[in-house]
Amino acid sequence: MKRSLISGLLLATMTFAGPLASQEAADAVAPEGGTDGQVQGLTAEVIASLEAKLAGEPVTSQNWMVAAANPLAVEAGAKVLRAGGSAADAMVAVQVVLGLVEPQSSGLGGGAFLVWYDAASGKLTTLDGRESAPLEATHRLFQDENGEPLKFFDAVVGGLSVGTPGTPALLEEAHRRWGRSPWPGLFSDGINLADEGFLVSPRLASLVENDAERLSRFPETAAYFLPDGQPLAQGQRLTNQAYAETLRIMAAEGSAGFYGGEIAAGIVSAVRNAPGNPGVLSGTDLALYQVIERDPVCATYRVYEVCGMGPPSSGALTVGQILGMLNGYDLAASGPEDIRSWRLIGDASRLAFADRGRYMADHDFVPMPTQGLVDPAYLSERGALLSGEAALIDAGPGNPEFDHASNWADDISLELPSTSHISIVDQYGNVLSMTTTIENGFGSRLMTNGFLLNNELTDFSFKTHSDGVPIANRLEPGKRPRSSMSPTIVMQDGAPVLAIGSPGGSRIIGYVAKSIIAWADWDMDVQQALALPHLVNRFGTFDVEQGTGAEGLSDALTELGYEVNARDLTSGLHAIEIGDMLTGGADPRREGIALGE
Ligand code: GLY
Numbered sequence: 137m138k139r140s141l142i143s144g145l146l147l148a149t150m151t152f153a154g155p156l157a158s159q160e161a162a163d164a165v166a167p168e169g170g171t172d173g174q175v176q177g178l179t180a181e182v183i184a185s186l187e188a189k190l191a192g193e194p195v196t197s198q199n200w201m202v203a204a205a206n207p208l209a210v211e212a213g214a215k216v217l218r219a220g221g222s223a224a225d226a227m228v229a230v231q232v233v234l235g236l237v238e239p240q241s242s243g244l245g246g247g248a249f250l251v252w253y254d255a256a257s258g259k260l261t262t263l264d265g266r267e268s269a270p271l272e273a274t275h276r277l278f279q280d281e282n283g284e285p286l287k288f289f290d291a292v293v294g295g296l297s298v299g300t301p302g303t304p305a306l307l308e309e310a311h312r313r314w315g316r317s318p319w320p321g322l323f324s325d326g327i328n329l330a331d332e333g334f335l336v337s338p339r340l341a342s343l344v345e346n347d348a349e350r351l352s353r354f355p356e357t358a359a360y361f362l363p364d365g366q367p368l369a370q371g372q373r374l375t376n377q378a379y380a381e382t383l384r385i386m387a388a389e390g391s392a393g394f395y396g397g398e399i400a401a402g403i404v405s406a407v408r409n410a411p412g413n414p415g416v417l418s419g420t421d422l423a424l425y426q427v428i429e430r431d432p433v434c435a436t437y438r439v440y441e442v443c444g445m446g447p448p449s450s451g452a453l454t455v456g457q458i459l460g461m462l463n464g465y466d467l468a469a470s471g472p473e474d475i476r477s478w479r480l481i482g483d484a485s486r487l488a489f490a491d492r493g494r495y496m497a498d499h500d501f502v503p504m505p506t507q508g509l510v511d512p513a514y515l516s517e518r519g520a521l522l523s524g525e526a527a528l529i530d531a532g533p534g535n536p537e538f539d540h541a542s543n544w545a546d547d548i549s550l551e552l553p554s555t556s557h558i559s560i561v562d563q564y565g566n567v568l569s570m571t572t573t574i575e576n577g578f579g580s581r582l583m584t585n586g587f588l589l590n591n592e593l594t595d596f597s598f599k600t601h602s603d604g605v606p607i608a609n610r611l612e613p614g615k616r617p618r619s620s621m622s623p624t625i626v627m628q629d630g631a632p633v634l635a636i637g638s639p640g641g642s643r644i645i646g647y648v649a650k651s652i653i654a655w656a657d658w659d660m661d662v663q664q665a666l667a668l669p670h671l672v673n674r675f676g677t678f679d680v681e682q683g684t685g686a687e688g689l690s691d692a693l694t695e696l697g698y699e700v701n702a703r704d705l706t707s708g709l710h711a712i713e714i715g716d717m718l719t720g721g722a723d724p725r726r727e728g729i730a731l732g733e
Contacts, residue, residue, distance in 0.1 A: 178207060179211065182210070182729060182731065185207075185722075185730060185731050188663070189721075189722050189730075190724070192663060192664065192667055194662050195663075195720045195721075195730040196717050196718065196732070197732025198732075198733070199563045199732070200217040200562050200718070200732055201712050201718040201720045201731065202560045202731055202732070203558070203559045203710035203711065203720045203722050203728065203729070204557070204558045204710055204728050205556045205558075205639075205708050205726055206233070206234060206237045206238050206337065206727055207729050208325075208334060209231075209233035210728065210729050211325075211731070212232070212325035213226035213229050213230040213560060213731075214732075214733075216229045216317055217733075219317065220317070220563070221315075221317040221562070222317070222566055223561060223562040224252070224310040224566070225322055226562065227307070227560055228310070228319075228322040228323075229324075229326070231248075231307060231558070231572060232307075232322065232323055232383060233325055233326050233329060234558075234572070235379070236329055236334065237329070237340070238340065239340075239578075239588055240344075240554060240574075240577045240578045240579075240588070241556040241573065241708075242303070242556040243574055243588060244303055244304050244382065245301050245403070245579065245590055246301060246572065246574035246575070246590040247266045247299070247302035247303055247306075247572075248302065248303050248571065249262065249264060249265065249266065249449055249451070249619065249621050249623050250310060251568070251570070251625050251635075252310070252567070252568055253568075253627075253632045254314070254566060255564050255565030255567075260432045260627070262431070262432050262444075262623075263430075264302075264428040264429075264430050264449075264616070265302035265427050266302055266617070266619060267300055267301060267302050267590055267593070267616065268421070268425065268614055268615065269593055269596070269611055269612065269614060269616070270300065270613065271421055272416035272613070273416050273611060273613050276600070277416075278291045278296070278593075278594065278596070278611070285598035285599055292580065292594050293353065294353075294413025294414070294580060295406070295414045295416075295580065295582060296410075296413050296415045296416075296593070297575075297591035297593045298417050298580050298582065298589045298592075299417070299590055299616075299617065300425045301394075301425075301590060302425060304394040305426070305427045308390050308391040310568075314566065322387075323384070323387035330376045330379045330383065330586070331375065331377070331380045333373040333375040334373070335371050335373055335374075336368045336370055336372045337370065337727055338727075340370075341367065343577055343578070344361045347577060347578055348362060348367050354411070354581060354582055356582075356583045357583040377586070378586030381586070382585045382586050385397070396422070396423060399585050400422045402585045403422065403584055403585070404417060404418060404419050406583070430445075432446065432452065433506065435452070435456025435459055436460065436463070436512060437460065437462075437463060438463070438657070440626050440627065440628050440656060441626070441628075442624060442626050442627075443624065443625050443627055444456075444569070444622055444623055444624040445621065445623055446506060447500075447504055448498035448499070448618055449619040449620070449621050450492045450496040450618055450619065450645070451571075451619065451620055451621050451622030451623070451624075451644065452622060452624065453506070454489065454491075454622075455622050455624065455645055455649050456510045457488035457518070458484045458485050458646075458649045460516075461488070461515050462480060462519065463512075463516070464519045464520070465519070468657045468659075472654065475689055475692040475693065478693065479526075479693075480522050482693075482698070483521075483522050483531060483673070484519070484522060485646055485649070485672070486528060486531035486673055486674070487518050487521065487522075487528075487531050487534070488645075489674045489675060490532050490533040490534075491533045491534060493533070494533035494608070495533070496509075496608065497609040497615075497618050498616045500616075501612055501615045502608045505537060505538040507537070508537035508538055509536045511536065514534065514537065518534050526696050526697050527698050529697075554574065554576055554579075554639060555571060555572065555573035555638075555639030555641075556573070556639055556708060557571045557623065558570045558571075558710065559636060559637065560635070561635065561714055561718055567625055567635050568635070569623040569624055569625050569636065570637070571622065571623040571639070573592070573619075573621065574589070575594065575595060576591050576594070579591045592617055593611065593617060594617075595609075595617035595619060596609055596611040596617045596618070597609045620641060620642040620643075620644045621644060623637040624648055626652065631714075633715065634652070634713050635712045635714070636651060636709065636711040637710065638707045638708055638723070639708040640707045640708070643672050643679070643707070644707075646670065646673070646674065647705075650672075651665045651666055651709055654668045655713070661721070662711040662720065662721035663721035665711070666707075666709040666721045666723050667721075669684035669686035669705075670705040670707065671689065676699065677700070677701050678693050678698040680700060681705040682702045682705075687702050706725050707723055707725055708723050708728065709721070710723065710728055710730065720732060
């Protein structure tokens with residue numbers, strides 16, 4: 137039954153007749169090297185996991201599991217877990233390798249949000265390692281001399297967009313709280329791969345080629361990604377001695393070696409001397425950076441509590457709003473092939489995005505109706521707006537219960553997809569869900585000490601006011617830009633049952649909500665839920681995933697009154713279901729895998 141439900145919508149590119157040959161599966165992520173013909177470092181387990189993904193099957197295990205965007209990073213995490221490390225230890229190893237092999241998406245120069253289920257206490261908590269705005273930044277940072285917003289890429293590329301990185305401090309804080317393995321050893325795989333080289337993946341090669349002009353603007357970035365003026369080629373062996381040295385310093389000195397000393401000086405110099413577009417990040421910003429522990433935000437969906445990252449992320453609130461509004465509708469009955477399901481999901485998402493644009497920002501700086509936004513009575517009232525038969529004509533913000541007087545204008549900030557997601561369960565029962573980013577693909581394009589610097593500040597609204605009314609997500613010194621990252625742990629009866637998250641800019645929210653619905657209502661296993669083609673509606677236009685069965689719903693959506701846009705929707709979902717055993721899935725749209733024992 138499940139198989140027939142999904143088959144009508146399945147990605148055209150995923151309709152394989154059966155398991156691929158091992159070499160073919162390996163080539164899908166890490167092709168042969170130019171000279172020795174060997175697939176680098178891919179073990180039999182990795183190849184089996186790739187085959188499972190390509191065949192649309194989940195991976196199962198009993199003790200631990202790790203799912204992330206690159207097999208080399210997953211293997212680094214698996215080694216740590218196999219040796220008795222915790223999910224927090226494994227995350228450090230995974231992140232350190234991702235920053236090398238998937239540098240365009242996340243790394244030490246960026247920020248992250250982590251959701252943690254602690255098996256010993258039975259509690260959920262979150263860590264906010266989001267980048268912060270430099271103290272010298274003004275709210276007019278992304279405006280020209282006439283107060284007009286800069287063009288997006290004029291703001292992104294260079295020093296102006298660089299926020300204070302949070303990821304190194306987050307790694308250290310997670311390890312300090314929940315680590316079991318010695319810190320220095322967690323850097324070994326990253327150091328070895330950076331020293332000895334790794335094979336450039338097809339995804340990295342094609343993204344470098346597409347972005348070659350911007351990458352060529354800064355000498356250190358160009359030398360790494362465009363050696364001899366040519367984009368890195370797929371399968372080319374790439375070393376990164378500067379990154380190896382950065383990792384050695386962090387392994388020996390912890391995050392103090394990053395936020396002070398030569399690495400910090402290199403960051404400040406790269407930002408403040410960026411040719412054509414210098415920024416304002418200073419040594420003081422780096423020295424003052426703090427990870428913040430925050431309560432999770434949870435919303436009830438069916439028999440589950442869907443929990444994730446609250447402000448400054450809009451992730452858990454917006455995912456929670458979408459699901460909460462759908463509580464009153466029987467999506468299990470309508471199923472994934474019925475247009476009514478997608479109308480409900482799409483318009484719930486539009487209503488949630490209207491609230492997001494009006495109310496959501498860093499609540500350390502602006503008052504927010506955080507609890508009011510996921511209050512069941514409010515969501516039931518908003519959900520009642522979906523009871524018609526056609527697309528909502530108007531999907532404006534609502535009036536959640538607010539304990540402060542406030543008046544905000546709607547935000548217009550743009551987020552383009554990059555980012556990476558890590559899900560891990562360890563043998564002690566701890567669960568980690570972490571989404572990590574440098575924002576745009578290749579971030580600000582500035583590179584120092586072997587890693588790229590983020591452009592996270594462009595997640596702020598470039599406009600500060602609309603018709604004289606302030607915008608909640610405007611830039612302020614020290615503030616953290618609103619995010620869409622939605623690292624999620626789904627709970628049932630007080631126990632974790634699913635860890636999930638994705639990259640994808642503000643479409644992250646739709647990818648995560650859809651996958652939870654597919655898993656909870658449509659009885660799909662995690663691999664099926666992630667592979668199910670995307671239909672995403674944030675601001676009115678229905679995006680349907682090009683080249684998949686979703687395109688077949690275009691005419692019906694048009695008849696309901698939507699504008700439809702067929703396009704690539706490159707999520708990077710990684711999920712682990714926690715039941716009698718662990719069941720993991722990796723998004724077929726990216727290069728990742730799930731691995732467990
Ligand atoms: N920069 C992507 C996000 O935070 O949503």
